[in-house]
Amino acid sequence: MDLNAQRPVWRAPPATIAAIRKALGREFEVVVVSSPAVSDGDGGPGSLEAVEAARGAEIYIGYGVPEGVARAAAGTLRWAHSAAAGVGSALTPAFLATGAKLTNSRGIHAEPIAEWVIAAVGMCFRGLLWAAAGQRERRWLKDAVTDRSLPVRELAGARMGIVGLGGIGSEIARRAAALGMEVRAVRRHPGKRRPKGVLWVGGPRSVEKLARMSDVLVIAAPETSETRGLVGASVLSALPRGAFVINVARGPLLDERALLEHLASGHVAGCVLDVFAEEPLPEGHPFWNHPRVVVSPHISAVSDRFWDRQTALLVENIRRYRRGARLLNLVDLKAGY
Numbered sequence: 001m002d003l004n005a006q007r008p009v010w011r012a013p014p015a016t017i018a019a020i021r022k023a024l025g026r027e028f029e030v031v032v033v034s035s036p037a038v039s040d041g042d043g044g045p046g047s048l049e050a051v052e053a054a055r056g057a058e059i060y061i062g063y064g065v066p067e068g069v070a071r072a073a074a075g076t077l078r079w080a081h082s083a084a085a086g087v088g089s090a091l092t093p094a095f096l097a098t099g100a101k102l103t104n105s106r107g108i109h110a111e112p113i114a115e116w117v118i119a120a121v122g123m124c125f126r127g128l129l130w131a132a133a134g135q136r137e138r139r140w141l142k143d144a145v146t147d148r149s150l151p152v153r154e155l156a157g158a159r160m161g162i163v164g165l166g167g168i169g170s171e172i173a174r175r176a177a178a179l180g181m182e183v184r185a186v187r188r189h190p191g192k193r194r195p196k197g198v199l200w201v202g203g204p205r206s207v208e209k210l211a212r213m214s215d216v217l218v219i220a221a222p223e224t225s226e227t228r229g230l231v232g233a234s235v236l237s238a239l240p241r242g243a244f245v246i247n248v249a250r251g252p253l254l255d256e257r258a259l260l261e262h263l264a265s266g267h268v269a270g271c272v273l274d275v276f277a278e279e280p281l282p283e284g285h286p287f288w289n290h291p292r293v294v295v296s297p298h299i300s301a302v303s304d305r306f307w308d309r310q311t312a313l314l315v316e317n318i319r320r321y322r323r324g325a326r327l328l329n330l331v332d333l334k335a336g337y
Contacts, residue, residue, distance in 0.1 A: 001030060002047075002050045002069070003037060003062060003063070005037050005039035007039055007040075009302055016307050016310065016314075020061070020311075020315065024318055024322075033053050035048070037062060039063045039083070040279070041084070042063075042084050043062065043084055043089055044064070050068075051069055051072045059077075059080070060080040061080075062083065063082060063084050064089045064090045065080045065082065067092045070095040070097075077098045077100040079103070079321055080100050080102050080103075081102075081104070082102070083310060085105050085108070086250065087336065088222075090102060091336060101330060102331040103329045104337075105310060106166060106168075106329055108313060109306075110170070110171040111303070112300065112301055113220075115175070117246055117300070118179070121216055123272060129270050130145060130152075133292065156180030158215045158216065159182045159215045160173075160176045160181045160183050160218060161184050161186075161213060161214030161216070162220055163185070163231060163249070163253075164185075164187060164227075164249060165198070165201060165220075166187070169220040172220060174196070182199055183198050183199060185200075186202045186204060186207055187203070187221075188204060188335070190202050204230070207230060208238040211235045211236070211238035214239060214240070215242075216243060216244040216245070217235075217239060217245050219254055220249050223250035223252055223253060224337060225336070230253050231245075231255065232255040232258055236255075237262070239268065243268060244270050245259065245273075246272045246273070247272075247275055249275060251275045251277040251278070256277055256287075260286055260290075263292055269292065271294070272293075272294040273294065316328060
């Protein structure tokens with residue numbers, strides 16, 4: 001167990017460790033790594049202690065699967081679980097060579113991220129984006145809002161496009177539809193059953209079509225070789241003038257330079273971003289001082305209920321593993337999520 005995250009909110013509490021020990025039973029020796037683990041993004045390189053602990057391990061639970069851990073556990077590793085949702089950094093040749101199963105924590109973050117997105121939509125549509133910008137500049141923007149120079153509108157009847165309709169995207173869609181928004185989406189397998197309230201689902205090649213039907217475009221897809229750069233200049237240009245962009249996926253999915261150009265032209269009215277191509281966002285990045293950009297430091301998933309959900313998932317999967325049943329949140333190693 002390599003869950004001693006540097007950030008307290010992602011650090012496994014004693015109750016979680018006890019629950020995992022109990023679920024595994026006496027047949028397993030549980031080694032708890034005390035060295036700090038990197039929980040940001042898809043996980044970090046792994047500590048020397050984690051690598052040593054992984055030698056001969058059958059199960060590894062951490063943030064991602066550090067390459068050193070995969071090499072140390074080669075020949076014995078049968079299952080690895082990442083407490084993160086993204087698994088890009090885990091899919092190294094060293095891990096793939098183990099032949100082990102990989103599960104992740106997709107869905108664990110869905111509810112808090114969906115709430116964050118709805119808060120961001122409200123900020124954009126109800127004028128709080130302009131109010132915050134005016135406050136920084138000590139400007140009273142009432143005239144600009146009431147003469148319609150700055151757009152303010154109701155959520156009901158507005159069109160939301162979601163790039164990625166997995167666990168997170170579906171929770172966003174459910175909440176947006178409940179508020180009366182028209183929800184459409186794209187995903188890798190468009191033929192699957194649509195979540196309730198979603199009017200249309202297209203495939204990855206339909207992102208521009210989705211953009212044309214969106215007053216706000218929400219990016220919520222996993223980062224893979226197919227999704228990097230997916231929301232580029234052509235997609236942003238396809239948005240109706242005055243649309244908003246929200247990103248809770250990964251920074252590389254969105255062309256930040258193209259976004260800045262579309263903000264400068266006024267084509268994109270504003271954006272709320274929780275993820276960036278480089279994190280932390282560099283000090284001199286134009287996003288910091290842009291009046292129509294909200295910079296959120298990759299915190300949309302933070303929740304006081306994270307370990308309740310994570311512990312329940314781990315305990316259930318341990319039970320399944322011990323009886324040879326299919327694991328929950330099994331990662332498609334070829335698809336990358």
